[in-house]
Amino acid sequence: AQSVSQHNHHVILSEAASLELGCNYSYGGTVNLFWYVQYPGQHLQLLLKYFSGDPLVKGIKGFEAEFIKSKFSFNLRKPSVQWSDTAEYFCAVNARSRDDKIIFGKGTRLHILP
């Protein structure tokens, strides 16, 4: 069965630190990949997505993610985090097959210290 793993459940960083959140998926075929952010008390918002082409994807708020097909990974990065980046981050994968289902990871809580 397809699955999505986010290895870091809770990350604490200081402002201006660099961020990398891991996401790995298990599916051997073609995929669409997503990162969503959920600020405290709010709904999920799409940060960025990858369908095809350049494996380095730039999203909103200075985030980017790199798709590494050989590693089945789609890690989220930001060079310098801000206190306002405190949120929960979800990786999601769509296996582009007959099933075509989107599966979410369990999320990573990011806490930025001012």
Next chain:
Amino acid sequence: EAQVTQNPRYLITVTGKKLTVTCSQNMNHEYMSWYRQDPGLGLRQIYYSMNVEVTDKGDVPEGYKVSRKEKRNFPLILESPSPNQTSLYFCASSPTRGDGYTFGSGTRLTVV
């Protein structure tokens, strides 16, 4: 403004009392879905709809019903709510099934 609208935002009810959470989108999206979010479990899909009159079960459909009579609306029905359905519920829509979602603001349901 393009959006997914859910109502109510908060709901406290008693076991067994039927309830409906409404969801409406104004983007002419084909695909709509319901998720529940629980601590430590992330988002789990309850039901989804590929188009009008086409619905199917997600990962956790037990105890829920949906309907898609119009493209814009996708209500979630709990015929006989139980305490284990206490959760945060999100409706989402997308142009196609594999595309990025637009989420509603969520409905926090408590069943006592």
